[in-house]
Amino acid sequence: MPTDGAAERRRRRWRLAGRYLLMSMLALIVLFPLYITVVNSLLRPDQIAARPPALFPSDPQWGAYKDAWTTGHMGRYLLNSAIVTTGIVIGQVTLAVLAAYAFAFLEFPGRGVLFVVFLMTMMVPFEVVFFTNYQTIADLGLLNTYGGLILPFLATGFGTFLLRQAFLTVPHDLRDAAALDGYGHFRFLWHVVVPLARPTVAALSVFAFLSAWGQYLWPLVATNDERVRTVQVGLRQLRDTGLDHINVTFAGVVLASIPLFILLLVFQRQLVRGLTAGAVKG
Amino acid sequence: MTVRAPSRRAKDALLGYALVLPSLLLFGVFVIYPFVKNFWLALHRTPPFPGLPQKYVGLDQVGDVLSSSEFQKSLRITVLFVLYTVPTGIVLGLLLAVLAHRQMKGSGVYRTIFSSTVATSVAAASVIFFTLLNPQVGLLTYWLGRSGEIGVLDDPKTALVAVSVVTIWQNLGLSFILMSAGLQGVPDDLYEAAAVDGANARQRFWHVTLPMLSPTIFFAAVVGSIMAFQAFGQIDILTQGGPNDSTNVLVYSIYRDVFRFGNDGVAAVKAIALFVIVLILTVVQLRFAERRVTYAR
Amino acid sequence: MAAVLAALAVSLVPVGATPAGAAAAVKCPVDALDKAKGKPVEIVMWHSMPRASEETLQKLTDQFNASQGDVQVKLLNTTSYNDTFTKYRAGLGSGDLPDVVQIQDTSLQGMIDSQSVVPIGACVKADKYDTSDIIPRALDYWTVADTLYGMPFNVSNPVLYYNKKAFQKAGLDPNKPPTTLDELRSASQKLVDTGTTKFGYSIKLDPWYLEHWLAKSGKAYVNNGNGREKRATAVTFDNKTGREIFAWLDGMVDDKLAINTGPPAGNIDNLLAIGAGNAAMTIDTSGNLGSILQVLGSGQFPDVEIGVAPMPGPVGKGGVLVGGAALYIPKASSPEKQAAAWKYIKYLLEPSSQAQWSVGTGYVPLRKSALDDPTLKAAWAATPEYKVAYDQLLNGVNNVATAGPVIGPYTEVRDVVVNALTQMLTQGQDPKAALTSAADKSNQEIESYNARVGG
Numbered sequence A: 001m002p003t004d005g006a007a008e009r010r011r012r013r014w015r016l017a018g019r020y021l022l023m024s025m026l027a028l029i030v031l032f033p034l035y036i037t038v039v040n041s042l043l044r045p046d047q048i049a050a051r052p053p054a055l056f057p058s059d060p061q062w063g064a065y066k067d068a069w070t071t072g073h074m075g076r077y078l079l080n081s082a083i084v085t086t087g088i089v090i091g092q093v094t095l096a097v098l099a100a101y102a103f104a105f106l107e108f109p110g111r112g113v114l115f116v117v118f119l120m121t122m123m124v125p126f127e128v129v130f131f132t133n134y135q136t137i138a139d140l141g142l143l144n145t146y147g148g149l150i151l152p153f154l155a156t157g158f159g160t161f162l163l164r165q166a167f168l169t170v171p172h173d174l175r176d177a178a179a180l181d182g183y184g185h186f187r188f189l190w191h192v193v194v195p196l197a198r199p200t201v202a203a204l205s206v207f208a209f210l211s212a213w214g215q216y217l218w219p220l221v222a223t224n225d226e227r228v229r230t231v232q233v234g235l236r237q238l239r240d241t242g243l244d245h246i247n248v249t250f251a252g253v254v255l256a257s258i259p260l261f262i263l264l265l266v267f268q269r270q271l272v273r274g275l276t277a278g279a280v281k282g
Numbered sequence B: 001m002t003v004r005a006p007s008r009r010a011k012d013a014l015l016g017y018a019l020v021l022p023s024l025l026l027f028g029v030f031v032i033y034p035f036v037k038n039f040w041l042a043l044h045r046t047p048p049f050p051g052l053p054q055k056y057v058g059l060d061q062v063g064d065v066l067s068s069s070e071f072q073k074s075l076r077i078t079v080l081f082v083l084y085t086v087p088t089g090i091v092l093g094l095l096l097a098v099l100a101h102r103q104m105k106g107s108g109v110y111r112t113i114f115s116s117t118v119a120t121s122v123a124a125a126s127v128i129f130f131t132l133l134n135p136q137v138g139l140l141t142y143w144l145g146r147s148g149e150i151g152v153l154d155d156p157k158t159a160l161v162a163v164s165v166v167t168i169w170q171n172l173g174l175s176f177i178l179m180s181a182g183l184q185g186v187p188d189d190l191y192e193a194a195a196v197d198g199a200n201a202r203q204r205f206w207h208v209t210l211p212m213l214s215p216t217i218f219f220a221a222v223v224g225s226i227m228a229f230q231a232f233g234q235i236d237i238l239t240q241g242g243p244n245d246s247t248n249v250l251v252y253s254i255y256r257d258v259f260r261f262g263n264d265g266v267a268a269v270k271a272i273a274l275f276v277i278v279l280i281l282t283v284v285q286l287r288f289a290e291r292r293v294t295y296a297r
Numbered sequence C: 001m002a003a004v005l006a007a008l009a010v011s012l013v014p015v016g017a018t019p020a021g022a023a024a025a026v027k028c029p030v031d032a033l034d035k036a037k038g039k040p041v042e043i044v045m046w047h048s049m050p051r052a053s054e055e056t057l058q059k060l061t062d063q064f065n066a067s068q069g070d071v072q073v074k075l076l077n078t079t080s081y082n083d084t085f086t087k088y089r090a091g092l093g094s095g096d097l098p099d100v101v102q103i104q105d106t107s108l109q110g111m112i113d114s115q116s117v118v119p120i121g122a123c124v125k126a127d128k129y130d131t132s133d134i135i136p137r138a139l140d141y142w143t144v145a146d147t148l149y150g151m152p153f154n155v156s157n158p159v160l161y162y163n164k165k166a167f168q169k170a171g172l173d174p175n176k177p178p179t180t181l182d183e184l185r186s187a188s189q190k191l192v193d194t195g196t197t198k199f200g201y202s203i204k205l206d207p208w209y210l211e212h213w214l215a216k217s218g219k220a221y222v223n224n225g226n227g228r229e230k231r232a233t234a235v236t237f238d239n240k241t242g243r244e245i246f247a248w249l250d251g252m253v254d255d256k257l258a259i260n261t262g263p264p265a266g267n268i269d270n271l272l273a274i275g276a277g278n279a280a281m282t283i284d285t286s287g288n289l290g291s292i293l294q295v296l297g298s299g300q301f302p303d304v305e306i307g308v309a310p311m312p313g314p315v316g317k318g319g320v321l322v323g324g325a326a327l328y329i330p331k332a333s334s335p336e337k338q339a340a341a342w343k344y345i346k347y348l349l350e351p352s353s354q355a356q357w358s359v360g361t362g363y364v365p366l367r368k369s370a371l372d373d374p375t376l377k378a379a380w381a382a383t384p385e386y387k388v389a390y391d392q393l394l395n396g397v398n399n400v401a402t403a404g405p406v407i408g409p410y411t412e413v414r415d416v417v418v419n420a421l422t423q424m425l426t427q428g429q430d431p432k433a434a435l436t437s438a439a440d441k442s443n444q445e446i447e448s449y450n451a452r453v454g455g
Helices: A005-041 A045-049 A063-069 A074-105 A110-120 A128-139 A146-152 A157-168 A171-181 A185-196 A198-213 A218-223 A231-241 A248-264 A269-278 B004-042 B061-065 B069-102 B107-119 B122-132 B140-143 B158-185 B190-196 B201-229 B233-238 B250-259 B262-297 C002-009 C053-066 C081-094 C105-114 C119-125 C136-141 C164-168 C181-193 C208-216 C240-254 C271-276 C286-296 C334-347 C349-359 C368-370 C374-382 C382-394 C410-426 C431-454
Strands: C040-049 C071-077 C100-104 C152-158 C158-163 C202-203 C258-260 C281-285 C304-311 C323-330
Touching: A005 A063, A005 A248, A005 B069, A005 B122, A005 B158, A005 C119, A005 C431, A063 A074, A063 A248, A063 C240, A063 C431, A074 A110, A074 A146, A074 A157, A074 A185, A074 A198, A074 A231, A074 A248, A074 C100, A074 C164, A110 A157, A128 A146, A128 A218, A128 B004, A128 B250, A128 B262, A128 C081, A146 A171, A146 A218, A146 C081, A157 A198, A157 C374, A171 A185, A185 A198, A185 C105, A198 A248, A198 A269, A198 C368, A218 B250, A231 A248, A231 B233, A248 A269, A248 B107, A248 B122, A269 B107, A269 B158, B004 B262, B004 C158, B061 B069, B061 B262, B069 B107, B069 B158, B069 B201, B069 B250, B069 B262, B107 B158, B107 C136, B122 B140, B122 B158, B122 B233, B158 C286, B190 B201, B201 B262, B233 B250, B233 C334, B250 B262, B250 C105, C040 C053, C040 C081, C040 C240, C040 C334, C053 C071, C053 C286, C053 C334, C053 C349, C071 C334, C081 C105, C100 C334, C105 C323, C105 C410, C119 C323, C119 C334, C136 C152, C136 C382, C152 C286, C152 C334, C158 C271, C158 C286, C158 C382, C164 C181, C181 C240, C181 C281, C202 C240, C202 C271, C208 C240, C240 C258, C258 C410, C271 C281, C271 C286, C281 C286, C286 C304, C286 C410, C304 C382, C323 C334, C334 C349, C349 C368, C349 C374, C349 C382, C368 C374, C410 C431
Parallel strands: C040 C071, C040 C100, C202 C258, C202 C281
Antiparallel strands: C100 C323, C152 C323, C158 C281, C158 C304
């Protein structure tokens, strides 16, 4: 081993360079559509149509963003998505915390059966029931309302399951100590359980945020009024009207993606935990 | 004590019910009721308009739908879509994860780039590619040398592949994150032991990494397949089920039956079929997870 | 002129009753507005007009709202004809319905079967409204079993859009665009041979190629008097003319004279093809004229000067079909709102409104006296393109074929035809086989729809 040290080191350097090269090429491929989107959002329509195509905005035009925000209604759509997503996340976490507390710390007849019911709801994909839910929401007069967009998603079997797991790890002596100190259920929940389960709550929140923000099918069928339209369906609108001003369409896409990018950067750790919840350990 | 305890237990029980009730109610309305209604719808011929009579037809409609070429084609397309997107997504995610796993200078940047598509929604990715693939003005069309020719999304021979590529790209971030998390879980001493035994990098990969990663891969495959069976957004934006139904996946077919043709009965039959498929996949996943956990112990 | 039109109207094939029901018994309460307590009565109209058309509709509505205090109309854009129909159908179950709804031509049988509207004919009768100035062919399209169900509002038909600059470059006369399929083909050949454009013609894969070209040949699309004598039970397009139409399209694509730009549904690739210099001609609806001028003038396409001409097609004893959409009044609205809706509809059909509407959008003015409107006259003198659809509508024989097909599952049949065209043009299926398969599948759809309706 010591005899071919130099050769070994050279080989290792070549392997490293090769690795960097491969990774860079892959990174380029992955990043390219996003890159082109940003570039095109800053070009003028005639520049976009030019062949060969411009790959860098030498004279960036920010007007497309204004157009997308106002005429393209992206500003309104982002607000709607924010309202609906926040509603769903807060609602889901709240309901899941409450139900998980009941399953983890309270005894009541039928608890096992009810928990199984919660679990079974995870087996029914939304796509299997969405059209009847559409009729239900329509009959309730909740089409084209925030309520109609939020209500069907407030209860979550997955969230309850996850939080119950986390709650069950609260050590018994903590429970007993709390009982001895005269803690009622809500104080116990709020001051002991939730803080202990904070990573799981955070993970669930991020997961809920991601899936609520990206919802497409339900907002598509439950709304057709642009005043409550969410960002994802708004993107479809842009697609419909966008081929003669691609810069505006792409500006809209960028605007629609900014919130998620911020989320990715700031909450990377919780994001990973939320996405892999249940995956790695099995 | 004996006087207070029962009432406290009763209060706890009541509280338990109360805490569970809101969720149960919502489940009842938005999960259980529509699930059961599917069966009723499947057994009745839906009139084109509300107000006209619903006719009970027993299993005729179920038989008609399941044997129809449209449903079978839709099922085939969906399975194809799953086969195109899930294995490819896993392999690519694994490749990226393995490459970026090593602690090298700048690997953090690469990791962020590789996970970046998790921040794009299905709709955003679809609008981007819809524009890039436009036959007249699209950039990708130009680079594929197909400018002015029939669009990739207008040709039944290429539409499903194109939709799959968009899906794979959009899922890459998630796949990368999953595989990376899995890699983290492989203990270093296993690698060291293998290295001591004289295994080179490739052997270490096949005999240490891959087996240890198999639960993660399995999870990704099953969950990925379930999600792929439920695909809708990208089809709605890119091709609307066409051309000539070549991208008419199951959920899109259901959506069309309800919202384009007003035929809820037919949609319900398909929805039940979708449920059965997802159920089978879920059961497979649970069974495997059970067995794997005991194995790991 | 009026006498000739009256004679033509009388010569139309008399239609019998449809089995779907006693729509004639529904009354239109035109007097309810006078008795209304809370004025102005607010009503909602659902429409799916895009871009320039939406702006013009809003303008007309604002004028109406400002001109009187009895009725205030609010517009709701429900995105597309299909979305509007879906929303309407859902609303029939949930009660969320508008007071005026714009529904496309093809949903006529559907609207009849829904038994959910006050037939406009009832309002005409109750109000003694004079319809003699309205273009008879438009009224006739929406009349089945002697009942006028919807008030035609935005009528259009397909026209030829072509790039005059490309014609000049290729040595074609920009003032003599093709009128027959043969001329369309030879013009394409010239454009391709001279290298002016990649293809001569861009085909938006619309199902109405078959519909309009059969009508131009004087052939009906479905049986039972094109669905107007009795409910249609089968299609009739699997004949020599249908095969010629399919074969022509197939030949153009095979010989690389035309490019298939895909099924409709928001697709403007056929127009973009002209803009990008990949084609010089396309057929599209005249209703898009305003938007087309907007799109192709957006700065992305400098080499284009758009000309508009009548739709080329097979020669025969026929003409183009009436297309577009009509306004319906749902029964579910209160009498005051129904009366308010009727008042609004009458306003939209006034000659000056129709003149403004036509100038802003390219839709055909439905009042003959609108032609005397100075704005319209000036607009048509300046941009004669807008007149093409109107002339096309009035020229042409009135017979069973040109009355237009009435089909319950029109959407399903159209999807079948588009799929057959796709299969023929992209998957190499032979035109005769494609047409027959389209006919078979269409008949299946019609059978199953009729079963669902008839019970």
